[in-house]
Amino acid sequence: IVNVFYSPLKSFATLLGLDDSLVDNIGIEVRNKVNKSKFEKIPPEDKIIVLPHCLRSAQCEASLKETGVQCTYCGKCAIGIIKEKAEPMGYRVFIVPGSSFVKKIIQQNKFKSVVGVACHVDLNQTMMALSDFAPQGVLLSTSGCFETKVDISKVLETIGYYDYKKEEENV
Numbered sequence: 628i629v630n631v632f633y634s635p636l637k638s639f640a641t642l643l644g645l646d647d648s649l650v651d652n653i654g655i656e657v658r659n660k661v662n663k664s665k666f667e668k669i670p671p672e673d674k675i676i677v678l679p680h681c682l683r684s685a686q687c688e689a690s691l692k693e694t695g696v697q698c699t700y701c702g703k704c705a706i707g708i709i710k711e712k713a714e715p716m717g718y719r720v721f722i723v724p725g726s727s728f729v730k731k732i733i734q735q736n737k738f739k740s741v742v743g744v745a746c747h748v749d750l751n752q753t754m755m756a757l758s759d760f761a762p763q764g765v766l767l768s769t770s771g772c773f774e775t776k777v778d779i780s781k782v783l784e785t786i787g788y789y790d791y792k793k794e795e796e797n798v
Contacts, residue, residue: 630755651747655764658754665761666740667787671717673739676786677732677753679767680724681775682706682744689722695732696722705779712788718742729753742785744777746770 640647684703700707740761754762769776
């Protein structure tokens, strides 16, 4: 239903003088709520995390390879922190330079669910396109396509990291 009304709602928001990112925010929130239960039942080994390369620091020395940007864990941005927490849980993490690269990752990897981090429009549209995969999305806290930021705790909460740590501590 959210997909069907997306374009008319964007036009209506613009007509009313509203920030049309409001429509994307609502779409993201609705998809997160609708897909949460299914997402949580899928093991991390069957999930991927897609991070935008714009999270990188201007001083980032990571190189671009066939599978995306290869983080060097320099500590200058959120990417290394997220990877260090998510990968031991079983998640595969991809750092992508754009939407065409996202398509490539999706075509070349088997997965049952995805966590995406992006700006309003990109995140909502990607979640729309991947609706069969119980996507979960986390909005960038600052956008602008260069040295953007994300609330790391929201990403970790989304992937179940805090529950994972509790289980690990009880072993």
